[in-house]
Amino acid sequence: MVVKTQIPQQFKSMKSTSIGGRRPICVDCKTEMIPEKNSILVCQHNPAGKPIKIWYADLWKCPMCEYEIILGFGSGAISEWYEDSFEGWFKDVEYHF
Numbered sequence: 001m002v003v004k005t006q007i008p009q010q011f012k013s014m015k016s017t018s019i020g021g022r023r024p025i026c027v028d029c030k031t032e033m034i035p036e037k038n039s040i041l042v043c044q045h046n047p048a049g050k051p052i053k054i055w056y057a058d059l060w061k062c063p064m065c066e067y068e069i070i071l072g073f074g075s076g077a078i079s080e081w082y083e084d085s086f087e088g089w090f091k092d093v094e095y096h097f
Contacts, residue, residue, distance in 0.1 A: 026062035036061040043093040053077035054089045
């Protein structure tokens with residue numbers, strides 16, 4: 001069964017800019033998510049919990065339930081743990097995974 005939901009007017013004109021030209025869909029609300037913030041800093045950790053890479057990515061949010069996801073990572077990490085610049089980038093990281 002397909003359920004159609006009403007997209008708030010302020011979001012109707014926003015261009016789909018995600019993977020494959022489509023926005024991510026909130027499974028619970030069955031509505032397209034919207035970009036909340038572009039170019040956030042995200043830190044990737046190894047299985048032991050050590051920070052190893054820092055990436056730029058985009059934060060998306062469901063306009064109905066406010067669930068958030070991170071996607072749209074850049075083509076490569078902007079810094080890795082062995083580089084001199086890592087600590088400088090790490091202090092500005094907003095999200096960790």
